[in-house]
Amino acid sequence: MAAKQVTKKTQKNTSDTIIDAYMKQVMESEMFPKSIYKFCKEHNFSEKEFYDSFASFDGIQKEIWNSFFTNSMQLVQKSKGYDSLTNKEKMLTFFYTFFEILTANRSYVLFVLKEHKEIMKNLVQLKGLRKYVKGFASELIAEANEEKSLSFLKQSETVFSEGAWIQTLFLLKFWMDDDSPAFENTDVAIEKSVRAIFDVFETQPLESLLDFGKFLWKEKMA
Structure with a gap:
């Protein structure tokens, strides 16, 4: 042994x-x-x-993205009071930490994500990351569902986890294009997108989605 x-x-x-x-x-x-x-x-x-x-070298690229996720989760789970956070706060904390790690490796990330003109070829290296992000999101929803006694109040792990992955891709593109000091606009996008995706499964999704949409419109049209 x-x-x-x-x-x-x-x-x-x-x-x-x-x-x-x-x-x-x-x-x-x-x-x-x-x-x-x-x-x-x-x-x-x-x-x-x-x-x-x-x-292969492709295996290295995939493992680098996997390590970005695992390192983020290790830091998040070691943070004081993590277990007492709400699911929304846990996801918010994860994204903040994840993009801090990406920022520390920004030169590498930007280079590898712009290797091919066809964006789908660049996303192949994110296959493992997709699995990790969806798994994390599914765990959050599973925990929330355990607290609900009525089945119709329970949320879909499949839908939520896929939404979390789409959100990750959006935030990644937003961060790549962000030219604000210390990537402040990315922090705002993280906060609004996390609130929006959770509110989709709550009672007042429309206000949150409109707020998020207005933010995106303002940033893209500025």
Whole structure:
């Protein structure tokens, strides 16, 4: 058992080293590495070490986005009073933290999301992130549904989780285009979008959606 734990820890350290080397090379050269052999040689690790962690460069890109999510959740869950927050506050806290991490890696994120002219090709790397975000949203709704005794008052986990993912994509695009100081407008968009998506499942969705729509119109037309 101890040997297996050491092996997993060593592999995790190697994976992190590979990820760091990949991100650094992409940002410094403004190009994606094309040869795994050359990439490994330049960064002093073997191809075996690479393939023990990743099957391809695409796998690295996907894992980077996965780590953005997992690191965000670790920070959020460690924050004081997290367990006592409402579901809306938990999602709000997650998005604030997630975009803080993206901002810390903004140069990399902007570069990889603009690699292809066809936006769908750029979104392939977000496949794992989509799964994580939808899972998190589903957990929030499942918790809320447990408190409701009448079935017709319970909310759809499928609809809500898909809405949360669409919201994530919208916020990501908004953040990419945001030129406000310290990305203040993104913070406003996060607050309004989280309130809107939760209010859709509550009793007064229209006012929230109109407020959110007015904000988007103002920002896009300014």
